[in-house]
Amino acid sequence: MREQTSLSSEAVEQFIKAVGSANVVIDEVARKLLSTDLSFQPGEIADIVVCPADSKELSTCVTIAASANMPVVARGGGMSYTQGYQPELPGSLLVDLRRMDRVIEINTEDMYVTVQSGCTWKKLYEALLEHDVRTPYFGPLSGMYATVGGALSQNSLFLGSGLYNTTAESALGLTIILADGAILQTGSAAHKNGQPFYRHFGPDMTGIFTADTGAFGIKSEATLRLIEAPEVTLFMSFGFDSLEAMLHTQTILARKRICAECYGFDPYYNKSFENQGFTFGEGLAVLKDVATTEGGIKGL
Ligand SMILES: Cc1cc2nc3c(=O)[nH]c(=O)nc-3n(C[C@H](O)[C@H](O)[C@H](O)COP(=O)(O)OP(=O)(O)OC[C@H]3O[C@@H](n4cnc5c(N)ncnc54)[C@H](O)[C@@H]3O)c2cc1C
CATH class of the missing domain: 3.30.43.10 (Uridine Diphospho-n-acetylenolpyruvylglucosamine Reductase, domain 2)
Structure with missing residues (x-):
């Protein structure tokens, strides 16, 4: 036994x-x-x-x-x-x-969504797409299984990060369970009769509980900002002769704010593809399948 x-x-x-x-x-x-x-x-x-x-x-x-x-x-x-x-x-x-995976409120008037922290990014993305909206940051590559609470706790970055930065920057408010079991609300929802669409209600308490890997409390719910979903998503890929050339190009793209995601494989990653028994080209083909499925995350 x-x-x-x-x-x-x-x-x-x-x-x-x-x-x-x-x-x-x-x-x-x-x-x-x-x-x-x-x-x-x-x-x-x-x-x-x-x-x-x-x-x-x-x-x-x-x-x-x-x-x-x-x-x-x-x-x-x-x-x-x-x-x-x-x-x-x-x-x-x-x-x-x-188990805490409910999308609690999608508010396209005030442009926010409130979600339980165990909701995956994929589930959230699909629920929002029905309303033609999405969160600015909309998940890590692991977003089929990774949760909103996990990404807020590690301040993940990927989908949408080229324009909208890390997970924490899409957060408007959090419901936190503190170490003694007390429930704390951050953001404007903490106000009596308040709505959760404004991050600052006094000092930025939301920021304290992001990127904390859960050390300061457990996120039970999160309110995230919404933006209109783009009508069209396009993809391009380039090869570079050196890491420096790739980084230089990525820096220009970031400054011009024309790319929602911009991902590069450095020589270390190229090598690790080879070490796993497939060529860099084959690895890219898999990523292309993921990326060319509209919205990226759907390809996962
Ligand atoms: C294939 C793959 C692709 C990945 N792609 C990316 C990527 O594109 N970008 C990126 O940044 N990372 C990436 N990661 C790393 C990781 O998946 C992400 O950081 C993801 O956001 C973790 O979320 P999770 O829900 O799985 O969290 P978990 O792994 O379960 O937890 C992560 C941390 O957060 C804490 N935590 C989790 N939920 C809560 C909560 N509700 N309240 C308080 N603390 C909590 C945990 O204690 C732990 O410290 C990838 C990993 C893999 C395996």
């Missing part, structure tokens, strides 16, 4: 009461899988994993963990490789946010 969690049955019962037994993971193999990121480095295995459905359930779980003195780690789509969501200490609670 597989080894189960070392948590007391009383503590397990509390988490089950908070999120339901189907959303509590105590099986050791499953906990190990969820505690290991794409670096595949060995680390601590969470004592228990919970999958809350909303801010309230998440807050309850963090409150239970805080009163039991358990370290809490957030996990989004699990697409990172920097040991960001691998527990560092024994006896940790891992919060798997993928």
